[in-house]
Amino acid sequence: xxxxxxxxxxxxxxxxxxxxxxxxxxxxxxxxxxxxxxxxxxxxxxxxxxxxxxxxxxxxxxxxxxxxxxxxxxxxxxxxxxxxxxxxxxxxxxxxxxxxxxxxxxxxxxxxxxxxxxxxxxxxxxxxxxxxxxxxxxxxxxxxxxxxxxxxxxxxxxxxxxxxxxxxxxxxxxxxxxxxxxxxxxxxxxxxxxxxxxxxxxxxxxxxxxxxxxxxxxxxxxxxxxxxxxxxxxxxxxxxxxxxxxxxxxxxxxxxxxxxxxxxxxxxxxxxxxxxxxxxxxxxxxxxxxxxxxxxxxxxxxxxxxxxxxxxxxxxxxx
Amino acid sequence: xxxxxxxxxxxxxxxxxxxxxxxxxxxxxxxxxxxxxxxxxxxxxxxxxxxxxxxxxxxxxxxxxxxxxxxxxxxxxxxxxxxxxxxxxxxxxxxxxxxxxxxxxxxxxxxxxxxxxxxxxxxxxxxxxxxxxxxxxxxxxxxxxxxxxxxxxxxxxxxxxxxxxxxxxxxxxxxxxxxxxxxxxxxxxxxxxxxxxxxxxxxxxxxxxxxxxxxxxxxxxxxxxxxxxxxxxxxxxxxxxxxxxxxxxxxxxxxxxxxxxxxxxxxxxxxxxxxxxxxxxxxxxxxxxxxxxxxxxxxxxxxxxxxxxxxxxxxxxxxxxxxxxxxxxxxxxxxxxxxxxxxxxxxxxxxxxxxxxxxxxxxxxxxxxxxxxxxxxxxxxxxxxxxxxxxxxxxxxxxxxxxxxxxxxxxxxxxxxxxxxxxxxxxxxxxxxxxxxxxxxxxxxxxxxxxxxxxxxxxxxxxxxxxxxxxxxxxxxxxxxxxxxxxxxxxxxxxxxxxxxxxxxxxxxxxxxxxxxx
Numbered sequence: 053x054x055x056x057x058x059x060x061x062x063x064x065x066x067x068x069x070x071x072x073x074x075x076x077x078x079x080x081x082x083x084x085x086x087x088x089x090x091x092x093x094x095x096x097x098x099x100x101x102x103x104x105x106x107x108x109x110x111x112x113x114x115x116x117x118x119x120x121x122x123x124x125x126x127x128x129x130x131x132x133x134x135x136x137x138x139x140x141x142x143x144x145x146x147x148x149x150x151x152x153x154x155x156x157x158x159x160x161x162x163x164x165x166x167x168x169x170x171x172x173x174x175x176x177x178x179x180x181x182x183x184x185x186x187x188x189x190x191x192x193x194x195x196x197x198x199x200x201x202x203x204x205x206x207x208x209x210x211x212x213x214x215x216x217x218x219x220x221x222x223x224x225x226x227x228x229x230x231x232x233x234x235x236x237x238x239x240x241x242x243x244x245x246x247x248x249x250x251x252x253x254x255x256x257x258x259x260x261x262x263x264x265x266x267x268x269x270x271x272x273x274x275x276x277x278x279x280x281x282x283x284x285x286x287x288x289x290x291x292x293x294x295x296x297x298x299x300x301x302x303x304x305x306x307x308x309x310x311x312x313x314x315x316x317x318x319x320x321x322x323x324x325x326x327x328x329x330x331x332x333x334x335x336x337x338x339x340x341x342x343x344x345x346x347x348x349x350x351x352x353x354x355x356x357x358x359x360x361x362x363x364x365x366x367x368x369x370x371x
Numbered sequence: 372x373x374x375x376x377x378x379x380x381x382x383x384x385x386x387x388x389x390x391x392x393x394x395x396x397x398x399x400x401x402x403x404x405x406x407x408x409x410x411x412x413x414x415x416x417x418x419x420x421x422x423x424x425x426x427x428x429x430x431x432x433x434x435x436x437x438x439x440x441x442x443x444x445x446x447x448x449x450x451x452x453x454x455x456x457x458x459x460x461x462x463x464x465x466x467x468x469x470x471x472x473x474x475x476x477x478x479x480x481x482x483x484x485x486x487x488x489x490x491x492x493x494x495x496x497x498x499x500x501x502x503x504x505x506x507x508x509x510x511x512x513x514x515x516x517x518x519x520x521x522x523x524x525x526x527x528x529x530x531x532x533x534x535x536x537x538x539x540x541x542x543x544x545x546x547x548x549x550x551x552x553x554x555x556x557x558x559x560x561x562x563x564x565x566x567x568x569x570x571x572x573x574x575x576x577x578x579x580x581x582x583x584x585x586x587x588x589x590x591x592x593x594x595x596x597x598x599x600x601x602x603x604x605x606x607x608x609x610x611x612x613x614x615x616x617x618x619x620x621x622x623x624x625x626x627x628x629x630x631x632x633x634x635x636x637x638x639x640x641x642x643x644x645x646x647x648x649x650x651x652x653x654x655x656x657x658x659x660x661x662x663x664x665x666x667x668x669x670x671x672x673x674x675x676x677x678x679x680x681x682x683x684x685x686x687x688x689x690x691x692x693x694x695x696x697x698x699x700x701x702x703x704x705x706x707x708x709x710x711x712x713x714x715x716x717x718x719x720x721x722x723x724x725x726x727x728x729x730x731x732x733x734x735x736x737x738x739x740x741x742x743x744x745x746x747x748x749x750x751x752x753x754x755x756x757x758x759x760x761x762x763x764x765x766x767x768x769x770x771x772x773x774x775x776x777x778x779x780x781x782x783x784x785x786x787x788x789x790x791x792x793x794x795x796x797x798x799x800x801x802x803x804x805x806x807x808x809x810x811x812x813x814x815x816x817x818x819x820x821x822x823x824x825x826x827x828x829x830x831x832x833x834x835x836x837x838x839x840x841x842x843x844x845x846x847x848x849x850x851x852x853x854x855x856x857x858x859x860x861x862x863x864x865x866x867x868x869x870x871x872x873x874x875x876x877x878x879x880x881x882x883x884x885x886x887x888x889x
Contacts, residue, residue, distance in 0.1 A: 059808070104721070157556065159552060159714065160552065160553040160556055163552070163553055164553065175718065176551075176552060176716065176718060177717075177718040177720065177721045178715075178716060178717045178718060178721050179552050179714060179715070179716040180714065180715045180716075181711075181713065181714040181715075182712070182713045182714075183710070183711075183712040183713060185428075185712060186426060186712045186713045190847070193845045194845070196845065197841045197842070197844075197845040200841055201837055201838040201841050204837045204838075204841070205834050205837060205838075208830075208833060208834055208837065209834075212830055245846070245847070245848075245849070245850045246780055246849075246850065246853075248850070249780060249842060249846065249850045249853055249854070252838045252839070252841060252842050252854075253787065253838070253839075253842075253857070255838045256834065256835035256836075256837070256838040256839060256857075257791070257835070259831070259834040259835065259838075260791070260794065260831040260834065260835055263827060263830045263831045263834060264798060264827055264831060267826065267827040267830065268827075271823070291805065292801075294801050294804075295794075295797050295798050295801040298747075298797045298801070299793070299794040299797050299798075302740050302743060302744075302790055302793050302794075302797070303787070303790035303791065303794070305736060305739045305740055305743070305790070306736035306737070306739075306740065306786050306787060306789065306790040307736075307787075307790075308736075309732045309733075309735040309736035309739065309786070310732045310733075310736065310783050310786070312732070313728060313731050313732045313735060314728050314729060314731075314732035314783065315724065315725055315727075315728030315729065315732075315779075317418070317725060317728075317779055318728075318729070318732075318779065318780065318783055321780060321783065322783075325787075
């Protein structure tokens with residue numbers, strides 16, 4: 053079976069100015085949202101306490117209101133209480149934003165208070181509590197990680213390709229991270245540690261895509277030279293298009309499976325990946341290649357001598 | 372490498388990795404009862420098996436203060452020895468203030484204490500701990516706390532706990548299988564300090580006792596309150612500030628029941644403590660002795676006879692209190708309070724839900740990928756699927772062998788690896804198809820396809836590795852586990868894409884290139 057029976061001849065380069073303009077608009081919106089609205093950080097990054105409790109049947113009919121009242125009496129009027137699952141699950145999530153570093157025993161006090169007020173043993177399915185200091189450190193560590201991976205990739209691409217390739221590769225990654233994180237900011241989706249992990253996976257994934265296309269551009273340049281750089285880039289993107297579509301499609305199959313049946317913990321992670329893989333595929337074609345063309349036009353692109361076909365692993369059977 | 376050589380390599384890797392990954396699919400009991408199973412499987416993260424995770428920090432202010440107290444006490448001793456006047460002293464924050472014979476004290480400090488910067492202010496000596504010594508005090512506090520925690524957690528009955536220093540002044544504690552976050556708190560209760568002090572005087576209340584000393588309680592004595600269970604003051608006792616015996620000479624302490632089935636704490640001194648205790652009780656028969664834990668009077672009985680190595684404390688406590696106090700007495704005091712910076716606990720049912728969801732999503736995702744590859748690339752697609760299976764086997768095998776921790780995002784990482792590993796095959800296969808379209812023979816197409824794709828795949832993997840290694844370095848807990856899974860998966864994927872599928876193709880299509888179905 054083949055989805056791409058014949059070679060495609062899409063003029064990607066001509067679309068680039070529009071796409072770049074689109075990207076610039078989205079990035080500006082994203083950055084503005086990040087600056088103005090910020091993120092809906094989970095307690096991982098902001099500190100606070102989240103407990104998921106299950107009230108046993110013996111306690112009778114308990115709703116959010118009842119729990120809110122109890123917490124109010126325990127001195128936590130700002131607690132958010134959300135019912136989880138169906139009413140018969142009798143599960144609630146109690147969140148306290150911001151953090152109470154001074155009160156080390158807060159979670160224990162709250163659980164005991166609930167037990168006493170409901171006259172039963174509440175089951176603590178999960179308790180998470182993060183101090184503000186740790187939250188701040190994690191935020192910094194996250195930013196450091198992302199920037200470090202950009203720098204690392206900049207150096208690697210520079211080393212393996214020509215310098216004209218490196219800025220485009222990294223700009224594409226900056227684009228992907230801003231785009232994905234921007235959507236999280238704009239829509240107020242919760243940003244937790246898993247989403248940060250997803251951003252790093254997106255960097256790796258998008259880089260993967262960019263390398264495949266760059267590699268092909270370099271290969272085509274070595275046979276056709278740089279005089280018709282636009283058509284060389286078009287040819288390279290078209291030649292790798294089936295691979296690009298297949299790979300991102302297959303990876304999305306997995307991501308969608310996680311999104312649909314992977315459970316609540318991984319939902320944000322899968323959502324970020326879903327967006328990031330779409331954007332990453334797009335940016336490798338439009339952003340990374342556009343920057344490369346611009347730099348190569350302005351500063352020139354060395355034409356390597358056509359390389360003989362390299363053999364990865366010599367093998368007796370095929371030679 | 373020859374085709375035969377590659378087959379041998381693949382066979383060895385697959386067999387070894389299968390053997391290594393096998394234990395992860397069996398229960399703990401099966402692992403110990405079957406001789407052919409290795410004992411070590413993958414460790415499940417706390418998010419999957421349930422348990423408690425703490426990040427603790429040594430209270431640095433307290434650590435510095437404790438250090439200054441030590442300096443003060445040694446200065447006091449040497450000052451009185453050298454007959455240097457020390458009129459007053461005060462510790463506030465990170466400064467120690469000394470008053471009296473300033474030049475003499477200054478000389479004393481300069482000669483004996485290197486850890487402080489000394490200054491003169493308003494006719495007093497002001498000593499501040501140097502930065503390096505502050506750090507050292509905090510680190511020392513952390514390492515002592517680490518030892519105490521290890522002992523306590525051990526006695527709490529936690530299987531395979533993880534207690535490790537985590538950067539400057541921090542301690543990471545992971546206790547798999549511990550369900551109740553409330554009862555685990557006893558482990559980090561700051562300081563359990565047992566002291567025995569003779570009762571010098573007593574009165575029914577603090578006021579009445581204070582009334583006996585119109586000019587105030589003597590400098591070296593203090594008043595402690597004996598309370599009932601309900602927290603009501605039952606008696607005020609006058610005791611010396613200096614204890615006869617302290618808990619650090621204890622050899623053992625445990626909870627037992629007396630004849631009336633009330634919980635009691637029995638203890639046993641080490642030889643030094645036993646001697647002191649024997650001498651003291653022998654000399655003070657008929658007088659009262661107060662047992663004080665953390666500044667609270669537990670009991671203050673009259674000494675009936677000489678007591679040596681063993682003793683018991685009968686107090687008004689519940690079984691749980693007695694047991695917890697015994698644990699703390701046994702393991703020694705936490706010298707410096709710990710701040711709980713991060714707490715995560717997951718109940719076992721939630722963990723089981725997560726495993727189920729994660730595995731279900733992975734099987735679904737991987738199944739879809741397999742199906743697609745088989746349909747899209749027919750026989751050659753099946754080669755890729757075989758390679759993907761080998762990939763997962765290597766991944767689980769390496770994770771088991773290195774005792775890496777599998778977390779919920781890690782499960783997602785396994786299946787993501789499948790998604791990414793398939794990419795290498797897609798790159799190669801699409802290239803082969805392209806070469807075929809360009810009119811190359813099947814044999815040449817395979818050859819060129821692999822040759823042209825090698826460096827692409829290599830570069831793509833290296834850059835992906837870059838970000839996954841960063842994930843391992845900065846991530847915590849589940850996310851770090853995810854990074855580890857991804858890193859190992861990427862390494863495995865290079866091997867399977869470049870060696871396994873290639874070998875399969877060479878074997879099947881090598882002698883019969885006309886059979887190529889792609």
